[in-house]
Amino acid sequence: MAMMEALGDVLKRMPNGRDALKQADRMMQDLLAEPLVVKLRAKYPELDEHTIKLNLNRVYQHVKEYRTCSNCPGLEQCPNDFEGHYTILSCETVAGFTQLIDRKVPCKRLLARQREQQIRSRVRSFYVDDRALEEGYSAQEILTNDPERMKAAGQVMRYIAKTKEDGLQKQGMFLTGSFGTGKTFLMCYMLHELAKSGFTGVIVYMPDFVEDLKALMHDAGKLKETVDMLKETDLLIFDDMGAENLSPWVRDHVLGAILNYRMNRKPTFYTSNYDLDMLEQHFSFTNREGEELHKGRRLMDRVRPFVETVIVTGHNKRGNHTP
Template sequence: MESLGDLLKAMPGGRNVREQADRLMAELLEDPLVGRLRGKYPELDDATIRLNLNRVYQCAKEYRNCSNCPGLDQCPNDFEGHYTELTVETLGELVQLNDRKVPCKKLTARQSETRIRSRIRSFYIDERALSQGYSADEIVKKDLERVKAVGQIVNYIDRTKEKGLQAEGLYLTGSFGTGKTFLMCYMLHELAKTGHTGAIVYMPEFVEDMKALMFEQGKLKETMDILKDTDLLVFDDIGAENLNPWVRDHVLGSILNYRMNRKPTFYTSNYGLDEIEQHFSFTNKDGDDLHKGQRLMDRIRPYVQPVHVTGQNKRGR
């Protein structure tokens, strides 16, 4: 942004700086912003304005920029996302004009959104699912067939905001592409606004990584501790993974055993609860083991509210 000195030099007859300053002073006194400032601080006289001409010019210039904001990334102000705010202080007979940089609403909103996202960890999930904005109305309008499911999730969010973390989570089931992952990201985003931490894990890739970390106990423990301790944990697309007994019993079982009665866990799946129990009962190594599958389900079924998500397949649209 141009300085006051540059402006005076660029004005016609720039050699007479005093005359140019007088002209600029007259323009600023007619500026509505300066009028509002003097209305708020009646003690602000012409002499004080002239003495602080650079500050007043800066404030007026930045105010006009903000009134025609081109967006935060193209902010023309000296300090991106900030504008100059003027205040007046009277010390005896001395009237003093003070200025400070204030973050604009767009910057404040961006910083707030960054803080919200920092509370959510994603493992193998497309970051776009967490970074885009969310609107409950838009979520409903995208597919009226899933209104009931959206209502259940919104009620869960409201209940958590009012009463704190719930004892049970949600188990979202439904066909491919109905938006189950998107709805869970929406829930994490909304509850992150109130300070809750969250993590979402894409199960097929998570399971393969856990197999690879079997002999790297430090990294394995670090990952498991994150998933145990986060306020809200989502296992996405559960049932699509290729389980082995070790991941089922020592990783997934350990995480769920720690979280039950402590913090809620959420799931999305193309399978219902009965079908997912059958899935847990079979591994490529041991074949059928109904007892192990049932044992894991004892850490899931009592701690979730089933939500059936209906609607059209939205992938590729």
């Protein structure tokens, strides 16, 4: 208080000092009339004008940031001192002395961004365009944008709901259909939705992934790390299965090991232009036909019993923005 009085004496001695004091007093009265300050004083009756005068900067910051947040320009243009945060005030009386306490709290937009980042951190992709994982289409849009795809979309929606309600399923899904009908998008949507409930997921674009696996043959540590991740993730999607140039080594020692571990434990999902019978032929195709037919069938025994088939029909959506 002594400092404020000393400042008042200085202002009085300055030219127009009394006008400055009157202006400051008007500003103080305007601040006291602010609905936010009136509400604050109603919540804390002990908050008198004297305490407010001692904490003008805090009260002003509180009001200014509230106004800014009420007309939020977006996180990227947030003008507050601490991006994505605003000041809230509370009172505490200690030994008869009223203290005004301020603290910064995150706004709803920052919390939403942090939640989205947390969701995305649960999902990893190999060679799949990240934009497919970042689309924000609603369930309604997915169901209605292409009526021909409605049945397939409904199956995926039901799977998502069942997993959210009952927990991780042992059975996955096999999405089959012609090129560009949205199979990958439906799986990315599923990953994103289930990541909101805490499930981790990996989506792998098979043609590129298989070529990288061949290169990892001579890097045992990196190969083990990759295979272990695919074994352990909650949700695993092999995207465009059947389009890869599959070698017997990848089929038997990598895919076979992953699927053998996951069956009856965690769900595996597939998108493919093939149906299950055609995929078995793809797994069996080598120069050593007799032996490889057996191995192809053996791998399919780790796929076929553990998936629900989803036939995805509709229009080719490649090259436009329709999900």
